[in-house]
Amino acid sequence: MPNIDRREFLKLVGAGGVSVGAGFMLRESTKHPREYLIPHVVAPEDISSGLSTWYNSVCSMCPAGCGISVRTREGRAKKIEGNLSHPVSQGRLCALGQAGLQALYNPDRLTAPMRRNGEGTFEEITWEQGLKQVGDRLDLLRAAGRGNRVALLTTGVRGHLAQLFESFMRQLGSPRLLHYDYDHPHTLYAANQQFFGEDRLPYYDLQNTRLLLSFGADYLSNWISPVHHSLGFGESRQGPADVRGRFVQIEPRMSISGAAADEWIPARPGTEGILALGLAHHIIAEGNYSGADRDAWMAALADYTADAVAEQTGVPATTITRLADSFVDTAPSLAIGGGSAGNHSNGVDTLVAVNALNYLVGNIGQEGGLVFNPEPAGPALQQHQASYSTMLELAEAAHHGEIDVLIINGTNPVFTLPPTAEFESALAQIPLVVSLSSFLDETTALADVILPSHTYLESWGDDFPEPGVGFSVGAVSQPVVSPLYNTRGTGDIILDLARRMGSSSVMPWQSMEEFLKYGWQRIYQRGDSQTLAQGFDAFWTSVLKAGAWGETKSGNTAFSLNPDVIAGIGVAPPEFSGSEDDYPFILHPYLSPNFHDGRGANLPWMQELPDPMTSIMYGSWVEMNPLTAQQMELSEGDLVDIQSPHGQLRVPVFIYPAIMPNVIAIPIGQGHGEYGRYAKDRGVNPIQILSPQLEPVTGSLASSATRVNVSATGKRVKLVKTGGTSRDLGRNIIQTTGGSGVEVSSVSSNSIPITEVTS
Amino acid sequence: MNVSIVPALKVLRPAAMLVIVVLVGLVLGYWANATFVPGDSPEQPIAFSHKIHAGDNEIPCLYCHTQARRSPSAGVPAVSKCVGCHLEVATEKPQIRLLMGYWENREPIPWIKVHDVPDFVHFTHKRHVLANIECQTCHGPVETMDRIRVTSRAVDGSAQAGQPWKMGLCLSCHRENEVENGTDCWTCHK
Numbered sequence: 001m002p003n004i005d006r007r008e009f010l011k012l013v014g015a016g017g018v019s020v021g022a023g024f025m026l027r028e029s030t031k032h033p034r035e036y037l038i039p040h041v042v043a044p045e046d047i048s049s050g051l052s053t054w055y056n057s058v059c060s061m062c063p064a065g066c067g068i069s070v071r072t073r074e075g076r077a078k079k080i081e082g083n084l085s086h087p088v089s090q091g092r093l094c095a096l097g098q099a100g101l102q103a104l105y106n107p108d109r110l111t112a113p114m115r116r117n118g119e120g121t122f123e124e125i126t127w128e129q130g131l132k133q134v135g136d137r138l139d140l141l142r143a144a145g146r147g148n149r150v151a152l153l154t155t156g157v158r159g160h161l162a163q164l165f166e167s168f169m170r171q172l173g174s175p176r177l178l179h180y181d182y183d184h185p186h187t188l189y190a191a192n193q194q195f196f197g198e199d200r201l202p203y204y205d206l207q208n209t210r211l212l213l214s215f216g217a218d219y220l221s222n223w224i225s226p227v228h229h230s231l232g233f234g235e236s237r238q239g240p241a242d243v244r245g246r247f248v249q250i251e252p253r254m255s256i257s258g259a260a261a262d263e264w265i266p267a268r269p270g271t272e273g274i275l276a277l278g279l280a281h282h283i284i285a286e287g288n289y290s291g292a293d294r295d296a297w298m299a300a301l302a303d304y305t306a307d308a309v310a311e312q313t314g315v316p317a318t319t320i321t322r323l324a325d326s327f328v329d330t331a332p333s334l335a336i337g338g339g340s341a342g343n344h345s346n347g348v349d350t351l352v353a354v355n356a357l358n359y360l361v362g363n364i365g366q367e368g369g370l371v372f373n374p375e376p377a378g379p380a381l382q383q384h385q386a387s388y389s390t391m392l393e394l395a396e397a398a399h400h401g402e403i404d405v406l407i408i409n410g411t412n413p414v415f416t417l418p419p420t421a422e423f424e425s426a427l428a429q430i431p432l433v434v435s436l437s438s439f440l441d442e443t444t445a446l447a448d449v450i451l452p453s454h455t456y457l458e459s460w461g462d463d464f465p466e467p468g469v470g471f472s473v474g475a476v477s478q479p480v481v482s483p484l485y486n487t488r489g490t491g492d493i494i495l496d497l498a499r500r501m502g503s504s505s506v507m508p509w510q511s512m513e514e515f516l517k518y519g520w521q522r523i524y525q526r527g528d529s530q531t532l533a534q535g536f537d538a539f540w541t542s543v544l545k546a547g548a549w550g551e552t553k554s555g556n557t558a559f560s561l562n563p564d565v566i567a568g569i570g571v572a573p574p575e576f577s578g579s580e581d582d583y584p585f586i587l588h589p590y591l592s593p594n595f596h597d598g599r600g601a602n603l604p605w606m607q608e609l610p611d612p613m614t615s616i617m618y619g620s621w622v623e624m625n626p627l628t629a630q631q632m633e634l635s636e637g638d639l640v641d642i643q644s645p646h647g648q649l650r651v652p653v654f655i656y657p658a659i660m661p662n663v664i665a666i667p668i669g670q671g672h673g674e675y676g677r678y679a680k681d682r683g684v685n686p687i688q689i690l691s692p693q694l695e696p697v698t699g700s701l702a703s704s705a706t707r708v709n710v711s712a713t714g715k716r717v718k719l720v721k722t723g724g725t726s727r728d729l730g731r732n733i734i735q736t737t738g739g740s741g742v743e744v745s746s747v748s749s750n751s752i753p754i755t756e757v758t759s
Numbered sequence: 760m761n762v763s764i765v766p767a768l769k770v771l772r773p774a775a776m777l778v779i780v781v782l783v784g785l786v787l788g789y790w791a792n793a794t795f796v797p798g799d800s801p802e803q804p805i806a807f808s809h810k811i812h813a814g815d816n817e818i819p820c821l822y823c824h825t826q827a828r829r830s831p832s833a834g835v836p837a838v839s840k841c842v843g844c845h846l847e848v849a850t851e852k853p854q855i856r857l858l859m860g861y862w863e864n865r866e867p868i869p870w871i872k873v874h875d876v877p878d879f880v881h882f883t884h885k886r887h888v889l890a891n892i893e894c895q896t897c898h899g900p901v902e903t904m905d906r907i908r909v910t911s912r913a914v915d916g917s918a919q920a921g922q923p924w925k926m927g928l929c930l931s932c933h934r935e936n937e938v939e940n941g942t943d944c945w946t947c948h949k
Binding site: 004008011012015016017018019020021022023024025026027028030031032034035036037038039040041042043048049050051 | 773776777780781782783784785786787788789790791792793796798801826829830831832834835836837838839840861862865866867868869870871872875884923
C-alpha cells in the first residue's frame with residue numbers, strides 16, 4: 001500500500017467527487033431536455049390543446065377601427081389578421097395592427113396599480129387602495145359641488161366607452177372631457193362642416209375612382225383609414241393602363257402614397273389649396289362647369305388663374321391646366337386633402353378648396369367619388385376632439401390651480417404636444433393625476449396614481465368606425481385572452497369609480513360587458529323582424545362571432561351647396577413661424593408608418609421594420625434633398641443640428657431625392673424619454689421643436705408651419721438600414737416603359753429628379 | 760552508470776493515482792445517472808400507472824386523451840378528469856391523496872413529457888387516430904407499463920422500448936401501408 005499522506009488523500013477524494021459529478025452530468029447532457037406537460041385544472045370549454053381558436057375583435061392600434069381575427073392556442077394569442085367580414089379591413093391588416101401582440105406581451109407593461117410615494121418613486125398598491133384614493137377624492141369634489149375641477153383626458157375613443165366617459169363626467173358636473181390625438185384631422189372636419197354642413201367624414205370611394213388627386217393625404221400609410229384605402233387603391237389599380245385608376249399625389253415630400261402614385265407633384269408647402277383653386281378656376285373658365293352658380297364661382301376664383309397659381313405654388317401652369325382637364329374628363333374622379341396640406345395656417349381653407357374641386361366636377365354623392373356616411377348606429381357623441389388650443393386651455397386651467405384631478409386614458413400629451421404648451425409643468429400643478437395607461441409613457445411617468453388598463457386584446461369595448469364605409473358599421477371588441485396581469489378594463493375602472501362616488505343609480509352596470517350589452521340592445525331593436533325573433537342573446541352571439549355588424553342604410557345622397565360658401569372660398573398664403581433668413585428650411589414632420597404618433601415605438605417588430613421609403617430602422621433621420629445636401633457639403637449619416645425658433649434636435653442626414661430643396665422632413669414616433677426599453681432613448685421627436693403656429697378656425701396646431709435652420713456638427717453616425725445604394729449602377733433593376741399618353745411635365749425649379757444631381 | 764526508473768515512478772505515482780480516481784469517478788457517475796435517473800422513463804410527480812388504468816381496468820385511451828381524435832396533440836387530461844373518478848375510487852391510496860392535494864390547491868400536475876418528436880416535425884394524432892391506427896403501434900404496450908417509457912415501432916413492426924422515434928421508423932411504416940404522400944418531405948416538415 002503506497003504511503004498517502006493526509007493532504008494527498010484529501011486531494012484524491014476531492015478529485016473523485018468532482019469526477020463522479022462530471023460523469024453524472026455527462027450522462028444527463030445526452031438526454032432529451034426535460035419538458036413538462038401542464039394540464040388544466042379544469043378544462044375550459046373553448047380550449048382544445050393543439051387546436052387554434054379564432055376570435056373576432058377590433059384593432060385599437062390606430063383610430064381606423066379595423067376588424068381583426070385573432071388566432072389563439074391554449075388561451076394565448078398567437079397571431080392577428082384582418083377580419084374578412086369586417087367592411088373596413090376585409091381580411092387585411094397593417095404592420096402596426098399585426099404588432100398588437102407585442103403590446104399584449106410587452107415586457108414593459110404596467111402589471112399592477114401603483115402610487116407615487118414620498119420619495120417620488122412608484123410603489124405597488126392594491127386595486128382597492130388605488131380606486132379608494134381616487135374614488136374618495138372624486139366623491140368629495142362632487143359632494144362639494146366642485147366636480148368641474150375634474151378633467152378626463154382620453155385618446156380618441158368612440159362607441160360605448162365614449163358614452164361611459166360622458167355620463168361619468170356628467171355625474172361629476174364637469175365639462176372637461178377631452179379626447180386628444182395628435183393626428184386628429186381637425187381641419188378636415190371643419191372644412192366638411194363649412195362646405196357640406198356635415199360634421200362627419202364622408203366615405204372616399206377610392207375603389208371605384210378612375211382619377212384620384214391627393215393633396216397631401218398619405219392615404220396609404222396613415223391618413224384616416226389606411227388599410228381600407230389600400231384595399232381601394234389595389235382594387236382601382238386592376239386592369240390595363242387605360243382602364244385602371246390614376247393617382248396623383250401633391251405634397252412637398254414624397255410619402256408612400258406619393259411613391260405609389262402615377263405622378264408626384266411638389267407644390268410649395270401650404271399652397272396645396274391655392275393649387276386646388278387654380279384647377280377649379282381652369283375648370284370653370286374652360287366652360288366645364290355649367291351649374292346655376294357658375295358666375296358666383298367665377299367671381300370667387302377670379303384671382304386663381306393658372307399663371308398666378310403657378311407663380312405661388314411653383315407648379316407649372318401647363319401642369320395645372322392638364323390636371324384640371326383630366327379631372328373633368330375622367331369620371332368618376334375624386335380629390336382628397338389632408339395630412340401636411342391640412343396642417344398649415346390656411347388648413348381649413350385648403351381643404352374647403354379640395355371639396356370645391358369635387359363639387360365642380362360632380363363627384364359628391366357619386367360612386368367613385370365622395371359618399372356621405374349615415375349617422376353612426378352607436379351612441380350619438382360629440383365628434384370633436386380637443387384641438388391644440390383646447391389643450392392649452394387645459395394646461396392654463398391647471399396652472400391657475402383650477403384642476404384637482406386629471407384622469408388620463410391612453411393618450412400621451414407630454415410626447416405629442418410641443419413643449420411650448422407647457423403641459424408637463426401643468427401636470428405638476430394638478431394635485432392628483434391618475435393614468436389608466438397600460439404602459440409607463442412620458443405622461444404616465446408624471447402621474448400620482450396609475451390604474452393600469454388591459455390592452456385591447458383583453459378587454460370589452462366596441463367601435464363604430466369613423467369614417468364609415470358609406471353605410472352603418474359597428475363591431476364589438478371582445479377579449480381574446482384572459483388578462484395576463486393584475487390590470488382592469490378602462491370601462492370597468494370608470495364604472496367602479498362611478499360607484500364609489502355614489503352614481504350607481506345612474507350608472508348601475510357592474511362591468512363594461514354588461515354596459516355594452518345594454519347599449520347594443522338599442523342596435524338590436526333596429527333589426528328586422530327576423531333578427532328580433534331570434535332574441536337579443538342570439539343577436540349578440542352572432543355580432544361577436546362575425547366581428548362586425550352593419551346595415552345597408554346609406555347616408556345623405558342629395559346635396560345642395562349653401563350659396564354663401566362660394567363667396568368665402570379663397571386660400572391665403574401660408575404663414576410660417578420664423579423668418580426665412582434665419583430659418584431657411586420648412587420642417588415637414590410626418591407620421592411614421594411604423595409608429596403612428598409614437599404609440600408604436602415600444603413594439604420591437606415596429607422598431608426593426610425598415611421604413612418603407614428609406615429602409616432605415618431603429619432611429620431617426622432627417623430627409624434632405626441631394627441638391628441641398630451638396631450645397632451644405634453633407635452626406636448620409638452626417639449629424640446636423642436642426643434649430644427652430646422653439647428648440648433644437650440633433651439627427652443624422654438621409655439624402656432623399658423626392659423632397660423639395662427648401663424642405664426637410666423628420667418622421668414622428670421616435671425620441672421617447674420613457675415608454676419602455678424598446679422606445680426609450682432612441683432617435684428624436686420633431687414635435688418637440690414645433691412652433692405653436694395655429695390654424696385659426698379650428699385652433700389646431702399648424703404642425704407643418706415651422707421653419708428651421710440646419711447646421712453641420714462635423715460628427716457622423718452610420719444609419720441602420722437594409723437598403724444599399726439607391727442608384728441603379730447599370731444593373732438595369734428599374735425598367736421603364738412608355739407612359740399611357742400622359743404628358744411629361746416640364747421641369748420647374750421645384751421638380752426634383754430622382755437620378756443623380758450634378759450641378 | 761546505473762539508471763533506475765524507480766525515482767521517476769515515485770514522482771509519477773500521485774499523478775497516476777489521480778488519473779485512476781478520476782476515470783473511476785467518471786464511469787461511476789455516468790453509470791449512476793443511467794441506472795437511477797432513467798431519461799426514457801422519468802419518475803412522474805404522481806406514480807400514475809397506465810397498467811392499472813388501461814390494462815387492468817381496460818379504460819380506452821381516448822377516454823382520457825380526448826383530443827387525440829381531433830387535434831395534433833393527444834392532450835393530457837385536466838386534473839378535474841382524474842378527480843371525476845377518484846372522488847369515489849381508491850380514495851385512500853397515497854398517490855390518490857397526492858392527486859387530491861393538487862386538486863384542492865387548484866394546481867396542475869407537472870407531468871414530465873416522455874413521448875416527443877422534434878419541433879420541426881409536424882406530427883398530428885388526429886390523422887393517425889382517424890386512420891384507425893392502434894395507439895400501441897407507436898407508443899408500445901402502454902397498458903402493461905406502470906411507468907410510461909419511451910417506445911417506438913421498429914422496422915419489423917415490434918415495439919422497441921427505450922428507443923425514441925426517428926424519421927426512418929416513420930417512413931418504414933408509411934411505406935409499408937402505402938400512405939398517400941407518406942414519403943413526401945412536406946407531409947411532415949412544413
